[in-house]
Structures are given as C-alpha cells and as structure tokens.
Amino acid sequence: MADPKENEFLDDIADAEAEEFAQSLDELDDEAVEIDSLRAERDEMKDRWMRALADAENVRKRGERTRREAEQYGGSKLARDMLPVFDNMKRAVETITDEQKEAASALIEGIELTMRELVKVFGKHGIEIVSPEVGDKFDPNVHEAMFEAPVPGTKAGEIIDVSAQGFMLHDRLLRPAKVGVSSNLG
Numbered sequence: 001m002a003d004p005k006e007n008e009f010l011d012d013i014a015d016a017e018a019e020e021f022a023q024s025l026d027e028l029d030d031e032a033v034e035i036d037s038l039r040a041e042r043d044e045m046k047d048r049w050m051r052a053l054a055d056a057e058n059v060r061k062r063g064e065r066t067r068r069e070a071e072q073y074g075g076s077k078l079a080r081d082m083l084p085v086f087d088n089m090k091r092a093v094e095t096i097t098d099e100q101k102e103a104a105s106a107l108i109e110g111i112e113l114t115m116r117e118l119v120k121v122f123g124k125h126g127i128e129i130v131s132p133e134v135g136d137k138f139d140p141n142v143h144e145a146m147f148e149a150p151v152p153g154t155k156a157g158e159i160i161d162v163s164a165q166g167f168m169l170h171d172r173l174l175r176p177a178k179v180g181v182s183s184n185l186g
Helices: 004-073 076-094 098-103 105-124
Strands: 127-130 143-149 159-164 166-169 172-175 177-182
Touching (some): 076 172, 098 105, 105 127, 143 159
Parallel strands (some): 143 177
Antiparallel strands (some): 127 166, 159 177, 166 172
C-alpha cells in the first residue's frame, strides 16, 4: 500500500501541474485573443491603406481631368469676348465695294489679312466656326432659332436665314449660330 505522504505529495504535484496547465491555457487564450486583435487591426489598416490609395488615385485622375479641361477650355471667356470682333470684321469685309477696293486696296488687303489671321488663331486654339447654310436642317445643339416663318418651297425645320455664325471650342458650344427656321408643314 502506498504511503499517505507519498499520495499527498503526488496530489500536490498533480495540483501544481494542473494549475500550471490552467495558467498555460489562460496564457494561450490571452495570446489567441491578442493574435485575433492584431489580425483585426492589420485588416483594418490594410482596408484604410487601400481606401487611401484609391482616394489618391481618384484625386490624381480628377486633377489630370481638371488640368486638361483648363488647358482646352480655359480661354473660353476670352474666345467669347473675341466673337464680336470677328462679327464686326466680317461685316466690314462683306460691305466693301469694288470702288472701295480700287481706292484703298492696301487698307482693304490689311483688313482681309487681319480677318484671315483671326480665323487662323481661332483654329490654332480649337475654335471652329459653325456656318449653317440656307436649306440645312435646324439642329438645336448648334443653332439658335431667332424666328420662325412659313416660306414657300421649304420644309418645316429647314434653315431659311443665317443671321450670325456660331462657334465651337473643341466639343463645346461657345455661341450658337443664329438662324431663321421654316415653319411650313409640308
């Protein structure tokens, strides 16, 4: 039979080992909780980093688009202000008579040269002239109807008069062409 002291000693060892084992389990649980916490923090940081990266890319793209638009359309206010100059010069060139050409040929040539240069500069900066012709179909995207009138021999929606040319800046309308439109029904 076993000695009671020996049994007591073995029980104490078993209790100590059980307590040590329980502490190890508690430590493992604490480490698992800490690992889970670190994983969650890592996942959150990764998500925030990915969002910040996406935001930075969006800002870069938006900045590039804004820069391109400013480059293409930044001069639109100046261009709009130059349109009356074009209109006035065009009217002046159109009213020159043959007698005036003979009497002041150098002056007339200078005005015509200036007009051609203005058109050339417009083209260089992406400004295109919208020149509808009588008989063309009315397009509300580039024409402005100044009046409607029934004109014999025309169809409804046909241009019957051109009061002023229009202008496009790249793909944007600076000023619509001002036109008269037929209102005939057939």
